[in-house]
Amino acid sequence: MVILRSVVLFLMMFLSLSAKAEERLTLWYSHQDNSFIELLVSEFQKENNINISLVQFDPEKIKAEILLGAQYGGLPDLVIFPSDFIGLHSLMKLSSIPKGWLSPELSQKAMMTAYVDDKFWGVPVIQGNNLLLYYNKKLVSQPVSSWHDIIDTKQKWLDKNILPIGWNYLDMYYFIPFLSAFNGWPIIDGEISLNTPEMVKALKYYRYLSEQKIINPECNYTCSQSDFIQGKEAYAINGDWAYQDLKKAMGDALGVALLPTVDGNVMHPMSSTFVLSLPNYNRHAAHKKTFIKKFAKFIQRSSIQKLVYKETRLLPTSDKLLNRYQQQATGDEKILFKQFELSKPMPSTIKMSIAWQAMAIGFKRYEDGLSAEKTAEFMQHIAIQQWKRLSKK
Numbered sequence: 001m002v003i004l005r006s007v008v009l010f011l012m013m014f015l016s017l018s019a020k021a022e023e024r025l026t027l028w029y030s031h032q033d034n035s036f037i038e039l040l041v042s043e044f045q046k047e048n049n050i051n052i053s054l055v056q057f058d059p060e061k062i063k064a065e066i067l068l069g070a071q072y073g074g075l076p077d078l079v080i081f082p083s084d085f086i087g088l089h090s091l092m093k094l095s096s097i098p099k100g101w102l103s104p105e106l107s108q109k110a111m112m113t114a115y116v117d118d119k120f121w122g123v124p125v126i127q128g129n130n131l132l133l134y135y136n137k138k139l140v141s142q143p144v145s146s147w148h149d150i151i152d153t154k155q156k157w158l159d160k161n162i163l164p165i166g167w168n169y170l171d172m173y174y175f176i177p178f179l180s181a182f183n184g185w186p187i188i189d190g191e192i193s194l195n196t197p198e199m200v201k202a203l204k205y206y207r208y209l210s211e212q213k214i215i216n217p218e219c220n221y222t223c224s225q226s227d228f229i230q231g232k233e234a235y236a237i238n239g240d241w242a243y244q245d246l247k248k249a250m251g252d253a254l255g256v257a258l259l260p261t262v263d264g265n266v267m268h269p270m271s272s273t274f275v276l277s278l279p280n281y282n283r284h285a286a287h288k289k290t291f292i293k294k295f296a297k298f299i300q301r302s303s304i305q306k307l308v309y310k311e312t313r314l315l316p317t318s319d320k321l322l323n324r325y326q327q328q329a330t331g332d333e334k335i336l337f338k339q340f341e342l343s344k345p346m347p348s349t350i351k352m353s354i355a356w357q358a359m360a361i362g363f364k365r366y367e368d369g370l371s372a373e374k375t376a377e378f379m380q381h382i383a384i385q386q387w388k389r390l391s392k393k
Contacts (some may be wrong), residue, residue, distance in 0.1 A: 005333045024051040025291060026076040030062040031274055032241045036126070036312045037080060043307065044298050050291050054079075060171075060221075065282060066092050066279070075279035077292060082129060083113035083272045084344060086121035087350035094121050095281035101293065103318070109345065110317040116348050119244075122275025123296045126314040127322075128240045130343040131177060131269040132335065136256040139234045143257035147209065150232060150235070154214045157234050164214040166224035167237035172359040176203045177259055177267035180344065186355040187347045189237040192387065193360060195380035203363075203372040205262065217367075240336055244312050256335045258342065271343035315340060351387065358383035 029037050034056055041052045055076065057065055062081055069075040086094065096119040102111065106124060114122040135143045139162065144150050150164050157164045167174050167270040179185065182205070184198025210217045219227065229249045230238035237259070238246070246254050259267040276296055281289065305316040309325060313333060316322055326337045329359060346352065362379035365373065 011390040013077070017282060020163035023049070023287070023291070025078060025288070025295070026053045026055065027078040027080065028055045028057060028062065028076040030057050030059045030082070031078040031080065032239075033312055033314065034315055035244065036308060039308060039311055040299050041306065043304060044295055047298075048291065048294060052118075052295075063088075066099070070192075070279065074149045076281070077284070077288070078294050078295070079277050079279060080125060080274055081277070081345075082139060083122060083124070083275045083348050083355075084346050084352050086114060086116055086275065086277060086348050087353045089116065089121045091282035092277075094281050095278045096121055097123055097278070097296070101296050105301065105302065105318040105320055107317060107319040107322065110273050113348050114346065116350075122273075122277040123300065124273040124275050124317040125299050126308060127273040127317050128271060128315040128336075128340050128343075129274060129346075130271040130340055131174065131237055131239050131259065132339040133259050133349075134228065134236045134238055134246060134255040135257060136228070136231060136234055136250070136253055138253045139231065140255065143255060144235070145258075146264075146332050148263075150214055151209075154212065158213065160229070163216060163227065163233045165235040165237065166215055166227055166233040168221040168224055169210065169215060169217040169219070170363070171221065172356060172363060173270065175202070175206055175359070175363070177269045178206050181265040183265075185344070186257055186359065187349070187352055190351070192348070192351050192355050192358070192380065192383045194362070194383055195376045196354065199376040199379070200236065200372045203375055207372075222318055225229070230369050238310075240314065240340075243332070243336070254332075256332045258335065258339055266342060268342055271340060271341070272346040272348075273350045311377045350390065351383075354383050354386045354390070357386065 031037060045052065046110065063085060066075070066079060067088070070091060076095060085092070101123060102120065110124040110127050114120050114124055125273060133143065152163045179199060179202040182198045182201045182291065183203055183386070184196055186194060209215060212231060224233070224236060225238060225242065227233045229246065229345060259269065276299060278292060281292065284292065302318060302321065305318050305321055308314055309316050311338060329337050358379045362375050362384055365378055366375040370378065
């Protein structure tokens with residue numbers, strides 16, 4: 001009987017431990033640097049007996065996946081995505097975040113990226129998410145500072161079967177810095193503003209660069225990054241999110257510079273945060289809610305923010321740490337901070353989400369032959385119609 005009782009106790013203990021070990025959260029994310037997400041999760045799991053299952057999505061597909069999950073079921077417990085997604089918080093079935101969950105060290109700029117409709121819909125994890133200019137030091141000794149310089153030297157590269165520059169031409173996130181150089185912006189005073197003279201000028205200049213044959217407009221994000229790494233492009237426009245991958249692939253050959261000027265005008269890329277958001281948080285059992293809250297608090301710790309910056313050079317959301325690292329910055333880091341300073345915050349409202357869709361649809365018409373003037377008008381029309389449709393819900 002003693003042996004039998006011991007066996008029963010052992011089995012009960014084993015099953016109990018197994019049940020605890022099987023506690024699981026699912027996290028979807030879209031950041032290119034998966035080491036950043038894996039670092040957060042592995043450090044958290046050192047302190048907590050929980051399994052966090054990671055699913056990485058293409059940045060261009062995760063929004064649709066979440067919207068589909070919200071409509072038909074199958075949402076994850078956690079998501080980490082760009083802060084402008086929270087404008088769709090209702091459609092994505094996101095739960096609001098209690099302000100008490102947010103660290104007092106969080107910068108006001110980062111905090112406001114998660115604030116829409118009088119509530120917080122995410123916990124800012126890292127900030128930046130802005131574009132900058134990369135160059136291959138094996139090909140370029142001194143980086144250009146203007147688009148005129150790139151155009152003037154294009155034949156030197158083309159004669160060597162090297163494209164002067166590459167970027168994801170059809171993605172409107174890459175178009176925004178050009179719009180900013182003409183003093184335009186998609187949201188002005190809280191309203192969608194696409195049918196403007198600035199938009200028309202930016203569209204014409206954007207096409208002009210394509211016509212100059214300095215870029216392959218049919219090359220998407222993956223194609224452009226791969227060509228740059230292989231030395232088929234002298235320059236590339238890409239985000240700070242790609243820095244770590246490019247550095248691993250190219251080593252000391254990777255150069256970083258500010259975006260070129262357009263007729264003397266500075267380009268201002270958009271910046272945002274990546275936020276941790278909670279789909280259907282209120283439907284979870286109490287014990288799962290406890291782990292989710294722990295994770296949300298954990299990723300804001302100063303020690304974790306320091307570790308993430310040390311390993312990935314992704315910018316912390318803590319004002320104190322950001323200022324310290326900026327003062328200490330040298331080399332590439334100095335450029336990363338400088339370009340971040342020249343960026344403009346991306347609105348997190350639903351109107352920004354609508355503007356993205358309208359610009360993408362309109363730009364396709366522009367590529368098919370519609371005039372720049374008609375394209376700007378068409379973009380605005382689509383945006384207003386979509387806003388009216390969503391406002392009625």
